[in-house]
Amino acid sequence: MSSRRDLWYRLRPYLPNPSEVVPEAEGKLVRSVGLTLEAVGLSVSVGRQCVVCSRDGRKVEAEVVGFAGASIFLMPVKRVEGLEPGARVIPLAHSSAMRIGLQTLGRVINGLGQPLDGLGPLQGGEFLDAHPRDINPLKRHPISEPLDVGIRAINALVTVGRGQRMGLFAGSGVGKSVLMGMMTKYTTADVVVVGLVGERGREVKEFIDHILGPEGMQRAVVVASPADDAPLMRLRASQLASRVAEYYRDQGLNVLLLMDSLTRFAQAQREISLAIGEPPATKGYPPSVFAKIPELVERAGNAAEGEGSITAFYTVLTEGDDLQDPIADSARAILDGHIVLSRTLAEEGVYPAIDIEASISRAMPNIVPTEHLQLMQSFKQMLSRYNQNRDLITIGAYSAGSDPLTDQAIEKFPKLRAFIQQGLQESVHMPESMNNLRALLAPVQSKGGSPLAAAHNKTPANKNAST
Numbered sequence: 001m002s003s004r005r006d007l008w009y010r011l012r013p014y015l016p017n018p019s020e021v022v023p024e025a026e027g028k029l030v031r032s033v034g035l036t037l038e039a040v041g042l043s044v045s046v047g048r049q050c051v052v053c054s055r056d057g058r059k060v061e062a063e064v065v066g067f068a069g070a071s072i073f074l075m076p077v078k079r080v081e082g083l084e085p086g087a088r089v090i091p092l093a094h095s096s097a098m099r100i101g102l103q104t105l106g107r108v109i110n111g112l113g114q115p116l117d118g119l120g121p122l123q124g125g126e127f128l129d130a131h132p133r134d135i136n137p138l139k140r141h142p143i144s145e146p147l148d149v150g151i152r153a154i155n156a157l158v159t160v161g162r163g164q165r166m167g168l169f170a171g172s173g174v175g176k177s178v179l180m181g182m183m184t185k186y187t188t189a190d191v192v193v194v195g196l197v198g199e200r201g202r203e204v205k206e207f208i209d210h211i212l213g214p215e216g217m218q219r220a221v222v223v224a225s226p227a228d229d230a231p232l233m234r235l236r237a238s239q240l241a242s243r244v245a246e247y248y249r250d251q252g253l254n255v256l257l258l259m260d261s262l263t264r265f266a267q268a269q270r271e272i273s274l275a276i277g278e279p280p281a282t283k284g285y286p287p288s289v290f291a292k293i294p295e296l297v298e299r300a301g302n303a304a305e306g307e308g309s310i311t312a313f314y315t316v317l318t319e320g321d322d323l324q325d326p327i328a329d330s331a332r333a334i335l336d337g338h339i340v341l342s343r344t345l346a347e348e349g350v351y352p353a354i355d356i357e358a359s360i361s362r363a364m365p366n367i368v369p370t371e372h373l374q375l376m377q378s379f380k381q382m383l384s385r386y387n388q389n390r391d392l393i394t395i396g397a398y399s400a401g402s403d404p405l406t407d408q409a410i411e412k413f414p415k416l417r418a419f420i421q422q423g424l425q426e427s428v429h430m431p432e433s434m435n436n437l438r439a440l441l442a443p444v445q446s447k448g449g450s451p452l453a454a455a456h457n458k459t460p461a462n463k464n465a466s467t
C-alpha cells in the first residue's frame, strides 16, 4: 500500500488532475516528427487521452490516434513545445466532461469544452456524455415539415425541412459566414449551435460580435477552433458542436447546427491521417477522410417521432470555385441538398449571393404543398430562361416577341433579382416569403396562354387539382 502511495506522490507534480490517473500504465516518448508523437511501453487503445510530461514539468495532453507493433502514435491537442526524448506518457482514466444545460446558451467554447469568452466556468445541470446515443435509422422521424430560416430565397425556393442536412457551397469571401449569421439570428429553431472550425482567428470574434450580435447569441452555443489550433483540436471542435446539438435534440428541442466549415474538418482529418502514415488518395486526402464526413454528417437529422431534431448546414469551401473538389463531391453525395453561393452574383452586389438554379433541396417536394413547388419551378424556369439569353439581351440582339417566356423573363428579371436580395438586418419569415413569391409570379400564372402557364397546366398535380 505504501509503495502505491509513494508512486502517487512522485507522479503528483506532473499530472493535471491526479484523480484521473491510472498509475499502472506508463510509457515514454521515443519519437516526435511533425505533429506525431511516438511512445513505447504502454498498451492503450485508440482514442485514449494521455498526458505527456517533460522533465521540466510541462504537460501536453495528447490522444492516441494509431499504433504499429509496440509503438503508439499520439497527436497533441494543443501546440507542443519543449518535449524531450524519454518524456513520460501517462494515460488518463477519462477525459474531463463539460457541463451543459440551458445556461450554456450564449457561451463560446473550444473543442475541449472549455470557455473562451471569459465569462467564467460553464454552468449547467449535467455533464455532457462524450458518446451519443445510437438512433435506429428506421425509427428516425422522416423530414416532414419546413424549417423557417428567416431568409426569403431559402424559405421560398430551396425550402429546408426540419432534420434536413444541407451543404452551403461557395468559394472564399462569397458570404457564407454572413448568411449563416443571418440564419442564426432569424431562424425559428429553438437552439442554434455554431461550429467555427479552421477559420481565421480574427473571424471568430468578428462573427460573434458583429454578425451574430447579442441577439443571435441569446439562444446559440458557439464552438470555435481557429486555423492555428492543432488539427486534433479542430477535429474535436467539429465533433463537440455535433455532440452539443445532439444534447439539445435529446431534450426534445429543434436545433439548427451550422458548421463552418466541413472542408476544414476534412483538412484537419487529412493532416492527422497523413501524419500517422495513411497513404494519400484523391487530392492528397487519405481514404479515411471520406469515411469521416458521413460519420459526422449522419449525426444530424431527426430523432424518433415526437422527439427533437437537428437541421444542419455545413459550409463547403469550393477552392477556386471548383464544384468538383473531392470534399464538395463527397459532401454533395451524403447531404440532402445544397445551396450554392455564386461569386458572379456577389461581384454584382447581390447578397445573399444564392445561385438559385444550382441550388436544390431534396426534401422540398415532400414538405411543401404542390402550389409552392409550382411557384418555385416557375421562378427557376424564368430565371434560367433569362440567363440562357443573357448575352443576346445584353448586346441588344434579342428581339422582343420572339419567345413569350423570354419576354416575361426580361420583364420580371429585376424583380427576380430583388427577390433573392435581402439586407443584413432584415428577416423574412415563411408566410411573407410565400406572399412575396406569389405576388411576383401571380400575373405570369394568370396569363393562361403563356408557355409557362401551359407547362403548369400539364403537371399531374394540376390535373388532380382541377378534377
Ligand SMILES: Nc1ncnc2c1ncn2[C@@H]1O[C@H](COP(=O)(O)OP(=O)(O)OP(=O)(O)O)[C@@H](O)[C@H]1O
Binding pocket: 170, 171, 172, 173, 174, 175, 176, 177, 178, 179, 199, 351, 352, 422, 423, 424
Ligand atoms: N448579405 C450581405 N450583405 C452585404 N454584404 C455582404 C453580405 N454577405 C456578405 N457580404 C460581404 O461579403 C464579405 C465576405 O462575406 P463572408 O465573410 O460571409 O464570406 P465567407 O464566404 O464566409 O468568406 P471566407 O471563405 O473567407 O470565410 C463580407 O465582409 C461582406 O462585405
Ligand SMILES: [Mg+2]
Binding pocket: 176, 177, 178, 199, 203, 260
Ligand atoms: Mg467565413
